[in-house]
Amino acid sequence: MNKLTLLLLVLIVGLALFLINFFVSDPREKALQPSEQDRGLLVKEIRVDSIDSISLKKGAVAVDLVKKDKDWIMPLQKNRTAKTDRITKLLADVQTAYSKGPRAGKAVETFELSPALRTEMTLAGEGKKLTLFVGKNLPESGSFVQRDANSPVLEVDKYIATSAGIREDKGAMVLDPAFFYDLKIFNDTTDDAIDVVIKKGNEVFRVQQVLPGKGPVTPKQTLEKDEKPIWWITEPEGALADESKVRSICSTVLNLTGKGYADEIPEKDRGFDKPSARILIRLKDGQERSMTFGKIDGDDVLVNAVGKPDAFKVNKYVYDTCVKTEDLKKKEEKKEEPEKKEEAPKPLTPAPLPPRPTEQRPVPVIPAPK
Numbered sequence: 307m308n309k310l311t312l313l314l315l316v317l318i319v320g321l322a323l324f325l326i327n328f329f330v331s332d333p334r335e336k337a338l339q340p341s342e343q344d345r346g347l348l349v350k351e352i353r354v355d356s357i358d359s360i361s362l363k364k365g366a367v368a369v370d371l372v373k374k375d376k377d378w379i380m381p382l383q384k385n386r387t388a389k390t391d392r393i394t395k396l397l398a399d400v401q402t403a404y405s406k407g408p409r410a411g412k413a414v415e416t417f418e419l420s421p422a423l424r425t426e427m428t429l430a431g432e433g434k435k436l437t438l439f440v441g442k443n444l445p446e447s448g449s450f451v452q453r454d455a456n457s458p459v460l461e462v463d464k465y466i467a468t469s470a471g472i473r474e475d476k477g478a479m480v481l482d483p484a485f486f487y488d489l490k491i492f493n494d495t496t497d498d499a500i501d502v503v504i505k506k507g508n509e510v511f512r513v514q515q516v517l518p519g520k521g522p523v524t525p526k527q528t529l530e531k532d533e534k535p536i537w538w539i540t541e542p543e544g545a546l547a548d549e550s551k552v553r554s555i556c557s558t559v560l561n562l563t564g565k566g567y568a569d570e571i572p573e574k575d576r577g578f579d580k581p582s583a584r585i586l587i588r589l590k591d592g593q594e595r596s597m598t599f600g601k602i603d604g605d606d607v608l609v610n611a612v613g614k615p616d617a618f619k620v621n622k623y624v625y626d627t628c629v630k631t632e633d634l635k636k637k638e639e640k641k642e643e644p645e646k647k648e649e650a651p652k653p654l655t656p657a658p659l660p661p662r663p664t665e666q667r668p669v670p671v672i673p674a675p676k
Contacts, residue, residue, distance in 0.1 A: 345405050346405060353431070360430075364426070369481060378390055378393050392469075396469040399466050400464075406460075408461075410459075412459075417441040417450040418479065419459060424441055426438075437454070439451065440466050442467060443465050443467050443468060444461065447461070473485065489564040489618065491562040492559060492561065496557045496560055498589045500522075502555060502556065511631040514537070515535040515536070525592035526590070527590075537552045539634065539635060558624055559624075562620065566618070567616050568618060569616075571608070576601055576608050582607075583625065585629075597610070597611045598610045598611075599629075602622065604622075607621070
C-alpha cells in the first residue's frame with residue numbers, strides 16, 4: 307500500500323466518523339453547547355406576578371397550588387390552605403433567578419434532572435404556561451434547572467429546589483406537601499376575648515369580663531370610656547381572676563399554629579371520643595373559638611378545632627397552659643406591716659455623786675505603855 311492510498315483511507319475513515327457523530331449522536335448533546343441565550347434571567351416568557359396556578363411533581367408525589375381570591379389552596383391535599391409567604395418566596399426566586407450559563411458534557415442524572423429524579427414545575431397565568439425542570443441544589447451557589455428536556459442544564463443563583471418544598475428524607479430528596487401547609491388554627495386578637503370556659507371531665511371553670519356592680523360584659527356591648535371591666539371567675543365560685551394568666555390562655559388559643567396535621571393517626575386512636583379537656587373563648591363580636599383536646603402523646607397533643615375539618619398536632623405546653631385553672635385565682639397580696647421605728651435611746655440618768663467625805667477627826671495617838 308503506497309502512501310497516497312494510505313492517506314486517502316485515513317481521510318475516508320475520518321469523514322465517516324464525523325458523519326456518524328453528526329447524524330447519530332444525541333441531539334441533547336448539541337443543545338448543551340454554551341450560548342449567550344442561556345445566560346441572564348431564567349424566566350422571560352411569563353410575568354411571575356400574574357401566576358395563579360403552580361403544579362409541582364416529583365416521582366409519585368404531586369402538589370397543586372391554586373390561587374383563590376387572596377388565598378392559595380391545595381386541591382390534591384383536601385383543599386387545605388397553603389402558606390402565602392412560601393408561595394411568594396418560590397415565585398420571587400423563579401422571577402429573579404439568574405443563569406450563569408450552561409453545564410455541558412455531563413449526563414442529566416448528575417444534576418438530578420433525569421425523569422426519575424427531577425422536579426417538574428409548571429407555572430400558569432393569563433393564558434400562558436411555562437414548565438421548568440428543577441434539579442439539585444449546588445452548595446453555596448444555587449441550583450440546576452432546564453427549560454425543557456432537551457435544553458442545556460443551567461446553573462442559576464437561587465435555591466429553587468428548596469423553595470419548591472424539596473427536602474431530604476432517609477437519604478432521598480422528596481417533594482413534601484406539608485412544606486406548603488398553612489397550619490394556623492385561629493388568628494384573633496387577645497383583647498377581643500370576653501368569656502373563657504374550660505371543661506375538664508365534669509368540672510367547669512369559667513372566667514368572664516365583668517363590670518363591677520353591673521355584671522358580665524355581653525357580646526357587641528358598647529362600653530363607656532370610664533367603664534373598665536375586670537376578669538372575674540364566675541364558676542365554680544366567684545373570685546377575682548389573675549388577669550395576666552387569663553390573657554396568657556387567650557393569647558395561646560387565639561394565635562394558635564399547629565405543628566402538623568394528624569393524618570397518620572387513625573380517627574379511632576385520636577382520643578376525641580373521651581377528650582382530656584375542652585376550651586371555648588367568646589369574643590366581643592359574639593363569635594366563638596372552640597377546641598377539644600384529644601390524645602396526649604409525649605410532647606404532642608391532638609386538637610380538634612370547631613370550623614376546621616382536620617385534626618392538628620400542637621405542642622403540649624398549649625394543653626398545660628389552657629387547663630391549669632388552679633392558678634387563675636388572683637392571690638391576695640400580703641399587706642406589709644409598717645416597719646417599726648427604733649425608739650431613740652432614753653437619756654441615761656446620771657449616777658448619784660458619792661457623798662462628799664466629812665471632815666475626819668485625827669486619830670488619837672495612844673502612848674505606848676511604860
